[in-house]
Amino acid sequence: FDPQTNQWSNDIAPTSSCRTSVGVAVLDGCLFAVGGQDGISCLNLVEKYDPSIQRWLRVASMGTKRLGVAVSVLDGYLYTIGGSDGQSPLSTVERCDPKANKWLSVASMNTRRKHLGCAVYNGYIYAVGGRDDATELSTAERYNPKLNQWSPVVAMNSRRSGVGLAVVNNHLMAIGGFYGAAYLKSVELYDSESNSWKLHGRMNYRRLGGGVGVIKIQQYDSILYGSNSTSNILSTSSDDLKNRSLSTYVDL
Incomplete structure (x- = not known):
């Protein structure tokens, strides 16, 4: 693209x-x-x-x-x-x-997970959501390569299997997925200072297993793209994320 x-x-x-x-x-x-x-x-x-x-x-x-x-x-x-x-x-x-x-x-994770979201953030590998033997997961953990150790992180608000995870303007975002009964279009943003997840807008479409990627474009700090059969673009800025305001998703 x-x-x-x-x-x-x-x-x-x-x-x-x-x-x-x-x-x-x-x-x-x-x-x-x-x-x-x-x-x-x-x-x-x-x-x-x-x-x-x-x-x-x-x-x-x-x-x-x-x-x-x-x-x-x-x-x-x-x-x-x-x-x-x-x-x-x-x-x-x-x-x-x-x-x-x-x-x-x-080192192995603390939880067995398939169809999880993963991203590198502040020198750690974050693993969030996915599915274990029985159900979709909201739990999260991170890997410290210096200690070769996984540690728990506060759970997301929603269970999410097939979730996309990306770092946008130095913020970690969990996008879409499946919570066990329906596909999700909600987005959560991780606040490392308070160790909490906050809702941060919604996509136009519900997505399971949608790929996400981030590209820096001149008129924006960074742009987040999400796709499975359709494509969305998230136009946002560092100030939007810092102020927790709802960002705008548009179709491509």
């Missing part, structure tokens, strides 16, 4: 296999696609897209097969967090050093 032209293009090479419930992240200028399922089985496959050669390249596979996995990048490492092995939700976490092309296990 090009925000300047408001156009989508499909001139990117396809991955080597069809996958759903895949995790993605950008590291060292390459887009990594991690795990997922191909309609038959759960995968531990990892590929990266190199835009300089417009090709997907196979890299080392994870130690565990994971669908509905969250992926984050912190301090030059690629982390795969939770997900499901095709049978049960996982609490385990793996870390890849792209230079060594090797995966290692790090």
Whole structure:
């Protein structure tokens, strides 16, 4: 998607296999696609897209097969967090050093989670929501890479599986998801000073498993994009978030 032209293009090479419930992240200028399922089985496959050669390249596979996995990048490492092995939700976490092309296990989360939201915020990896063996989750926790330890964070106001998590103008936002009975269009903002979640507007559409991304554009501090079958744009500023005012969502 090009925000300047408001156009989508499909001139990117396809991955080597069809996958759903895949995790993605950008590291060292390459887009990594991690795990997922191909309609038959759960995968531990990892590929990266190199835009300089417009090709997907196979890299080392994870130690565990994971669908509905969250992926984050912190301090030059690629982390795969939770997900499901095709049978049960996982609490385990793996870390890849792209230079060594090797995966290692790090501390597991306190809660098993699949289809969770994940983002890096203030030097920690935050893991929120998702689903365990029985129900959708509102709980949250964060990973300290220096201590190799997960610690609880205050729970969100709503249970959210398939939630999008993003940092917008230095604020952590949880977007959409499914609470067990219906899809959500509500958005929550995490206040690290008070360790609390506050409602922060609503999207135009309810979304489960919608992808979210943040792009800096000249006339705004940052722009948050959300998409599944439709696209929304959130126009906001640092002052909007600081003052907890409701931001504006418009269709693309």
